[in-house]
Amino acid sequence: MKLTILRHDLNEAIQNVSKAVSSRTTIPILSGIKVDATFGGVTLTASDTDISIQSFIPMETADKTIATVERTGSVVLPAKFFVEMVKKLPHEQVHIDVGERFQTMIRSGSTDIQLVGLDPEEFPVMPTVAEDQVISVPGDLLRDMIRQTVFSVTTNESSPILTGVLWNLHDGSFKFVATDRHRLASRVAPVESKDVRFSNVVISGKTLSELAKIVPDQNVMVDIVVAESQVLFKLGNVLFFSRMLDGTYPDTSKIIPTTFKTELVLNTKLLSDAIDRAYLLSREEKTNIVRLSTMEDGSIEISSSSSELGRVTEQLDASQLNGDPLRIAFNSKYMLDVLKVIDSEELFIGFTGAMSPIIIKPRDHDNSLHLILPYRTTN
Amino acid sequence: MKLTILRHDLNEAIQNVSKAVSSRTTIPILSGIKVDATFGGVTLTASDTDISIQSFIPMETADKTIATVERTGSVVLPAKFFVEMVKKLPHEQVHIDVGERFQTMIRSGSTDIQLVGLDPEEFPVMPTVAEDQVISVPGDLLRDMIRQTVFSVTTNESSPILTGVLWNLHDGSFKFVATDRHRLASRVAPVESKDVRFSNVVISGKTLSELAKIVPDQNVMVDIVVAESQVLFKLGNVLFFSRMLDGTYPDTSKIIPTTFKTELVLNTKLLSDAIDRAYLLSREEKTNIVRLSTMEDGSIEISSSSSELGRVTEQLDASQLNGDPLRIAFNSKYMLDVLKVIDSEELFIGFTGAMSPIIIKPRDHDNSLHLILPYRTTN
Structure with a gap:
């Protein structure tokens, strides 16, 4: 195998496949990246057996030559070093030449690298995938x-x-x-x-x-x-x-309730900020427990407490509050995770009692649904 | 103590003093930030006994009121929570009210916090420093x-x-x-x-x-x-x-040589890039050993090798090369640390032999000097 390739394109392909290189593999060949050069282009492959990534570099695009292959062939190069080194090569032109026993020369500008390559025959073959679905x-x-x-x-x-x-x-x-x-x-x-x-x-x-x-x-x-x-x-x-x-x-x-005893519509950002502050205290107790209570004036209260530090109480106006009064405790970290991915200015929360699953949905559409089990607490 | 203060200014002062809060202190009071309010301004203090930082918040600047103190006093508040919480308070106005047994109320917008404060008398006193020097x-x-x-x-x-x-x-x-x-x-x-x-x-x-x-x-x-x-x-x-x-x-x-047997002037960036590439291989051997050799044509060669991976060789033109031919080995990580802080386009390197200290200086001025001991290697 002997070829000249543009550093930028080689680097991009390496970065893509490197996500499949396992850092703690017991199979030495899997800590490498396989390079295959044909007259049609250059293919890089990495695999940790669970996932495999293959990136193809064409010989040219409409406006430039990316690679020229003088001699076709294959080699497996040590991934960690190869990934870091290609990023730092001094020249846009990279020459790769594989000799006897997969001994590989990489040359770029005034840099000269000799690498111990491995036998590509030992590298796992990509799975064949029937393309009917x-x-x-x-x-x-x-x-x-x-x-x-x-x-x-x-x-x-x-x-x-x-x-x-x-x-x-x-x-x-x-x-x-x-x-x-x-x-x-x-x-x-x-x-x-x-x-x-x-x-x-x-x-x-x-x-x-x-x-x-x-x-x-x-x-x-x-x-x-x-x-x-x-x-x-x-x-x-x-x-x-x-x-x-x-x-x-x-x-x-079956665990997702569809009718609710208490229904809330809240501003996503305001709820997220309030729970975030209550979370700050709750995490000191390791449990992350935050309480939500409906108030008689139609607002809600978010609170957390720590025996050592004190108590945080947040008042929040609800856009809508229907149904039974409620006092419920939940893991605030779980709630924050949900609020981070809700892509709607307002959200709906449905409850069927203090011991039953909490349902959170964006208000604008029905594309997503989140469920959090409450904590069973005595007060 | 009872006061109202702007969140932005309080936060800035907290961020400054928080650098002195020890995260693993055995003295509970030192995990706090002391707040002192007088009619002249508010002072925050943190200390880990080695360092202490004090930040003063004036009552006003030319164009705005920052703090209004209704009742003077002091309290120590739990630093980790206080630092995080003030950042996230919902309103620019922050009210702080310290009651019985240093029980502290912090109020901002719809957020209400009760904090267990500590006795400021237990906080270490700042050192008195004579100001003649x-x-x-x-x-x-x-x-x-x-x-x-x-x-x-x-x-x-x-x-x-x-x-x-x-x-x-x-x-x-x-x-x-x-x-x-x-x-x-x-x-x-x-x-x-x-x-x-x-x-x-x-x-x-x-x-x-x-x-x-x-x-x-x-x-x-x-x-x-x-x-x-x-x-x-x-x-x-x-x-x-x-x-x-x-x-x-x-x-x-006494360990810094002032006369040299071999003198080099090199471009700082080119040397740094070359050693960085050689370092990539050398770190796989844990030793970080990189070699520098003067060549007969007046250039230099930087190289490293790893029994498992191979070898990197870099050619570098020298702006000047005087004195004896040389082959020397050193810790490339140490050299990279130096090259990162040299603020001169070209640098001078002086050698007095393969076993003697290496001196690195910027070429433009004499403000800084770096010394690295070489590795004693057999080849």
Whole structure:
């Protein structure tokens, strides 16, 4: 393999695939990035077996030559060093020349690097994915759907299926659900799916967070291919493969109340600021407990207390307050997580009693729903 | 104590003094900020016994009222919570009212806080500092002098005196020296000192780093008062007290060579970039060893190698190269630390052999000098 390539394009491709390099792998070849050069272009690949990312660098764009390949071939280069070094090379032209036993020379300006390369034959092969189930989703929407649900997955590895986000697609309605048994987040969006439908597709929350980072800022369409045990995301020249999580995701539809005994409409920002201040005190008690009470004058009170520090009390006007008076306690951190992702100036909160799930929804639309279980406290 | 104060000014003063609050103190009162209100203004104080910071908030400026004091008095409030909370209060007007047993009410907009205050009598008294030894230094210069030396102090607590920066002032020449026995940094600047002189004043590197953070960005003069065992910095409305370190700082003048066998003049940026690339490989070997060799054509070569990864070689043109040929090894991290603070386009490096100290100086002026001991290697 012998080629010359522009540093900027090489660097961009490396940054994309580097998200799949595991930092604590026991399989040495997986701490590398595979470089494949053909006369059609250069492909970089990284994999930690759960996710694999492939980035293709074409030989040229309309206005410039990016790469020239003198001799085709492949090599695996140590990722950590390669990622850092390419960023810092002194010249826009980078020459890579792989010799005997994958000994690799990288030359750029007055910099000369000899690297111990590894055998590309040892690198895992990319999964083959049948492309009959394909949907297209705008990149911005995909990022939002991830952001609005992924914080509710569990980090507790003893419930592996709950470390993922559940995907369902029926009748053109694409739905994400995440829960850690104490809270639940769901987001739905219409997609042009023709006759694609699937259920119980569960993808690791960590993987989705990594994916969100490489979805381009320009709002391009992302093709999502759902196959047997893999999901493939096509982002322009980048292919992102993710393994699905094994197991059956629990049915959460029954725990979501649809009628309420107390209903509130509040300004999202004002509620968020008030809970944030109450949280400051509650976190000193480690429990993060904050109380919400309806008042006779139609306002609400948010409060927290700490035996050592004191007490914070917040008064907040409600745009609407209907139903029974209520006094309820909840984890303020969970509530703040929800308020951060609610994309509506006002929000609806529904209660069915001090011991029953709290439902939070944006007021402008029905695209998302959040549930938080209250704390059972005695006062 | 009962007062009303503008949130913005209270917050600014809190942020300044909070640098002196120790996060891991065994003396509960020191985890607080003392608030003193008189009819002349409000003073905040924090102390971790090594450093103490006092910030004064005047009752008014030319164009606005900042504080109105209804009842004078003092209280100590829990710093961590107070610092975070004042930042987030909903209204510009903050009312503070201290009642029985230092129970404190803070009210701002619709937020109501009850805080358990502590007895201000238990708070340490600020040191009294005799003001006969005073110099004035521009804030920018003081920050530069700290930044250009403080990275060379030791973090090894077994040599406490070397965790500090040595200050000397003689004949209007103000000098900072820091060393960890492997490297040394010194910086000198002329100051208008009248007949002030001192020697063996040693101030903790950590303290100076904290000080540098609160020196205002506007280039105002900082008054420095050097007393028996304390140094006091006056930064406008902020007083910063620091204890001096006990002990005698070693004499470092004799280890600095003044004649050289090999002399180099190099572009600072190009050298820094080349060593940075060589460092990337050397850090994988943990030692950070990089080699510098003079070449017959008058250029120099920078290189590093790792048995596992390979080798980086950099060619660099020298603006000047005089004297004996040389091959020397050093800690590239130490050299990068120096190159970061050299404020001159070109720099001078002097060598007196592969086993002797390396001297680095800016080429434009003689204000700073850095020394790095080489590695003794066999090849």
